[in-house]
Amino acid sequence: MKKDATFEFYRRLAELNPSPETELEYGNIYQLLVAVVLSAQATDVGVNKATRRLFREVETPQAMLDLGEAGLKEHIKTIGLFNAKAKNVIALSEILVRDHGGQVPADRDTLVELPGVGRKTANVVMNCAFGAETFAVDTHIFRVGNRTGLAPGKTPLAVEKRLEKDTPAPFRVGAHHWLILHGRYICKARTPECWRCPVADLCRYKPKTPAPKAKRGA
Template sequence: MLKKDQIEAFFARLAAANPEPKAELNYINPYTLLVAVALSAQATDVSVNKATEPLFKVADTPEKMVKLGEAKLKGYIKTIGLFNTKAKNVIRLSEMLIEKYGGKVPEDRDALQELPGVGRKTANVVLNIAFGHPTIAVDTHLFRVCNRTGLAPGKTPLAVELALEKKVPVKYRRHAHHWLILHGRYICKARKPDCSICVVREICQFKGKTLIEG
């Protein structure tokens, strides 16, 4: 497990390498972000972006999405896994946003989690990206990085999230989950991490590091 000074150095290096990390899901406003994240469950950001580019041109508000209807929505997202269930959830969450929040996305985790198809991870992503909250969304990449490196080991995503909330220095919390997700997606990959180009390799506690050439 990394010590306090190591954690500071860990994030300082990630921040230096990518000062302003960006989400890879395309969106227009908080509502389209919510829909995109909900659609991304068990799907790649690339596949979601391909589907939502034409979708968001015709439905970028809850009202427009409800008017579009479940059947037509399925036509836009049929290339995404679990599209039948996701279409049903998107229509219902859109209706709930209209009924309970005047068509606005609530800036509250509990309220977001009451929406169909929205779990804690999705709620945290929306709060972070749309509203600037220092929330941490733990996906498979982030979970792997935190356990592999010794940054915030935990047996469940929630355990890792809560550990990070205690350990991440305040100045890094706004972008922490972006840095860790991107690091896991492109560097600290599941099968074979690219340790030779990793900016935190000297800090990382992973015993199975790939050989560093040169």
């Protein structure tokens, strides 16, 4: 996608949603980190359902350690891979208490050293908590980047690097959110809803999906 088209792509998404935010619910940076770790291979809706009661009880890494791994599992047992995730959350909480004064470090390289925290998770935390110009490439962004031609790449890292290189300055902090939401609600995996897409004319996806036919009697 050429520079002028890329700018217009983001401009339209920004016009529709000027202040994009993650759909994960949290009250502080530590809770954000926990929510993002839990969201791996799970939906934000599912994570939010599990963490609402958890986050009323747990606001700090020490409170998580006081709850314990068994207690955490009871809260998150509806989330996929909850056993491994509980183990990671307890382990990263121990490290935050021991090495970082109970605070989440504002450094991506330090974050990825925490158990259960990969590059994507670290990018989300850096962006949402600290306003960093990071691009967390999940399945939605990977799909949108390749399907539209905005940021083609064979791997999530390749798409991330392309976004870092080509995303215009006014849109760099919000880009991560706009692309995720676009992929989640419009540029869907099985059937993209091209008929209501605000950037359809800029997209290289050729077999544009037509609007569904109205049902008889509707």
